[in-house]
Amino acid sequence: MAIRYSIVIPTYNRAPQLLLTLASFETQTYQKQLFEVIVADDGSTDGTKEMVEGFQASYPLIYVFHPEQRGRSAVRNLGLRQARGLYIIFCDADFLVLPEFISIVSRYHRKYPKAVLSGFPYSWDNAYTHYYPGFSPEEKEHFRSTLTQSNVWRADFDTANDIIPLITPEDILRQTDALSKVAFPSRVPPNIKKQFASTDVAPWMLLVTRCVSMRRSHLTRIRGFNERFVLYGLEDWDLGYRLHRLKIPFYCIKEVVGYHQEHPTYLRGEVLNTENLKIMFETYGFNDSSLNLFALVPPSEDLETYKNTLRVLRRGIRSKLTRPSALLLRRTLRMAAKQFFQPNNTPAYKKTLQKIKKESMNRKSRVAHVLREMVLKSEKLVE
Template sequence: MAIRYSIIIPTYNRAQQLLLTLVSFETQTYPKHLFEVIVADDGSTDGTKEMVEGFQASYPIKYVTHQEQLGRSAVRNLGLRHASGLYIIFCDADFLVLPEFIRTVSRYHRKYPMAVISGIPYSWDDAYTHYYPDFSPEEKEHFRYRLTQTNLWNMDFESANEIIPLITPEDILHQTGALSKVVIPSRVPPNIKKQFAKTDVAPWTLLVTRCVSMRRSHLTRIGGFNERFVLYGLEDWDLGYRLHRLKIPFYSIKEVVGYHQEHPTHFRGNVINTENLKIMFETYGFNDSSLNLFALVPPSEDFETYKNTLRVLRRGIRSKLTRSSALLLRRTLQLTAKHFYQQNNTQAYKRSLQWIKKKAKNRKSRVARVLRKMLLKSEKQVE
């Protein structure tokens, strides 16, 4: 039978975490002849190639690589070019899937065959599968606290100079229960999880590549990931935005299907969301408030305010009583995004904000209150 799911795992110098992730696919309850795993290596130098090629998998597995590091988008596209499944599942190298993972994704796709299916926000929980000597002091304190709670703390960790595994491949294969002892209760506030799961505004923010599935034909149609995004930040939401523009729906899996293997934050590399956001504005222009708002309220910093602002704007546009205030709000977001991108003519920008501020001064609707808050944020950007 034909491959139904191609699981693409991009990786760069994550051999130890990747090994556990590959082992976790051994435990899948979904028929192994119906899925394949493609490890797309962005030029690792830590023995990833040898580990994958020596891995004795009971499912089809492919290893593809760039000879040099080309970035997060390019390596995912590399995996996509070698995929044969009807659906593509993007799974991070540090995402440890549970046995029902593919079966659960398949159940959602049977109900929503044309949709993007996301493991976010219910699979945001972390697990300490390894100790890293280059954890930051704060990360080491979190590690110590969690392992002390489960009686796994060992003073030897404090003097360790090498990575120490806490979970072994045998623990995953034989479901020993060891994993449950190192799971970290989610640090994501319930209100943020709730906002991610809602798809009434900006549903494309559900596309987070830790764990997400979609039709291969849809990815081919839009050309995969934008390879101008090289480092961390926005490459997944950019892909989601383009799929959203094709009217493709988004749904969240309302159960835990895996755990992120906790690691030092610096593994992600430099966060350059500012430059990546400029790429998005250059690509799509300034006519969409859901993008323009990124310049004032980055969703990664305040997701609840981001979504609620879009809701207020949408309701305001629909009502004759608040439409003029809503249009001023939309104009404010557009002006701020343009100024963020161009970084010029600051005086003209300030004059425009002052004109809008004067217009909004005595208005009492909720739209007007949000407008004044956004104006205040806009003014602070040029102080």
């Protein structure tokens, strides 16, 4: 039978977590001959190769690797080139999927066959599958609090210098209650989850590679990830943005399909990498306010303000009464993005902002209010 789903798992030195993730695919209710798992290794040095090659999978398991680390985009493309499925599911090495995962994705794709399906924001919860000596003091305190409530806290965690597993592959395979004792709700505020789920503006932000599925033909058409993105940040949204430009729809999977295996924050890297944002501006220019706004309101820092600003701008453009303010807002965002990308002629930039501020001073619409806020943020770019 033909492979329908290719699960691409990029990894770099995540062997303990990856082992559990691979075990979780053993429990899938979806027919195993209809999916394959491709581990794409970006030059790991922690025994990932030996672990994967020694894993006795009942599903097709493929291991490919880069001899040296080349970055998050390149390693995903490496896995993508091996894929045979009609659909590609990108799944992080630290995402522990539930048994119904592929079955749920398949059900959604039957309803939305050409869409991008995202596990966010409904699968944002976490689980402490391992103790890490590299946890920050705050992370260690949360770890202690979570495990104490479930009566699985051990005193030796305080002095441990090595990674300690709390969940074993056998727990996953036998579906014991061990996972429920170390799982905990995401600390992401409900309003942020609501904004992620909203697709009225910037729907492409749903493309978060922890858990996302789409047609392989769409990825082939846009040539996969942009390999200029080497460090953490924006490589997934860049891919989503290009798919959005093809008018491909985005939908949330509203069921919980897995848990993020918690690890020290420092392993994630910068949430907003400014060099990567400059690559986006260099690639797409400055004609899209949803990109220009990144320079003033990074969505990773304030998603609610980001999306509401785009909504106000869109409504403002549609109304004759507020269109002048909306056009000034659009102009302000474009100027700020250009200044962020390449500071040039700062006195002229400041002078223009002052002029825009003066024009908006006596306007009372919501658009004018947001315009003044964005002018203030634009001024801070050159302070």
